[in-house]
Amino acid sequence: EDQVTQSPEALRLQEGESSSLNCSYTVSGLRGLFWYRQDPGKGPEFLFTLYSAGEEKEKERLKATLTKKESFLHITAPKPEDSATYLCAVQSPTSPQKLVFGQGTRLTINP
Amino acid sequence: EPEVTQTPSHQVTQMGQEVILRCVPISNHLYFYWYRQILGQKVEFLVSFYNNEISEKSEIFDDQFSVERPDGSNFTLKIRSTKLEDSAMYFCASSVHEEKLFFGSGTQLSVL
Numbered sequence: 001e002d003q004v005t006q007s008p009e010a011l012r013l014q015e016g017e018s019s020s021l022n023c024s025y026t027v028s029g030l031r032g033l034f035w036y037r038q039d040p041g042k043g044p045e046f047l048f049t050l051y052s053a054g055e056e057k058e059k060e061r062l063k064a065t066l067t068k069k070e071s072f073l074h075i076t077a078p079k080p081e082d083s084a085t086y087l088c089a090v091q092s093p094t095s096p097q098k099l100v101f102g103q104g105t106r107l108t109i110n111p
Numbered sequence: 112e113p114e115v116t117q118t119p120s121h122q123v124t125q126m127g128q129e130v131i132l133r134c135v136p137i138s139n140h141l142y143f144y145w146y147r148q149i150l151g152q153k154v155e156f157l158v159s160f161y162n163n164e165i166s167e168k169s170e171i172f173d174d175q176f177s178v179e180r181p182d183g184s185n186f187t188l189k190i191r192s193t194k195l196e197d198s199a200m201y202f203c204a205s206s207v208h209e210e211k212l213f214f215g216s217g218t219q220l221s222v223l
Contacts, residue, residue: 043202043217
């Protein structure tokens with residue numbers, strides 16, 4: 001069964017303090033790994049898709065990386081508006097239309 | 112920017128009643144989905160819909176659930192006889208291909 005575990009569950013940082021969020025996954029052949037941002041009371045908002053180990057994607061202060069067992073979301077010099085829950089999800093070739101989500105990391109950036 | 116629209120934003124119903132949750136996906140998208148998130152838990156896949164039929168569904172999506180695309184724009188989720196454990200935030204999503212899903216803001220369903 002495909003599984004996704006994210007750590008830490010919650011992370012509190014000061015503005016400008018860089019850090020990384022972890023997503024460990026077990027999947028029967030990875031078709032894609034996705035990072036989403038979720039604000040309170042809203043649906044997930046797409047950030048990145050990674051397909052193969054070694055791949056990296058960047059967007060503003062965020063950079064996502066992928067290995068064969070985990071993905072990291074690096075946040076550089078975060079701002080208070082980066083506060084949100086960050087979700088990781090995987091997609092397998094056997095169920096290409098189903099995303100399996102982790103429980104998320106709740107990130108708070110204090111000014 | 113195009114977005115997925117869901118109505119209503121909140122729905123309160125009595126146990127055993129039928130509810131219909133409505134969604135307007137992004138217009139040129141081909142794949143449509145329903146996910147749900149019980150308070151404090153993971154976002155869970157319910158069903159995907161492509162080419163006017165269900166293409167994948169999870170174990171949660173039993174005979175009490177059904178989906179329809181009654182016209183060219185709407186996509187609905189019907190729960191035939193609601194249970195207390197159906198209380199959750201229900202998200203509709205759509206995509207052009209089988210990736211990069213765009214999610215709506217959700218319908219908070221409360222079953223009393």
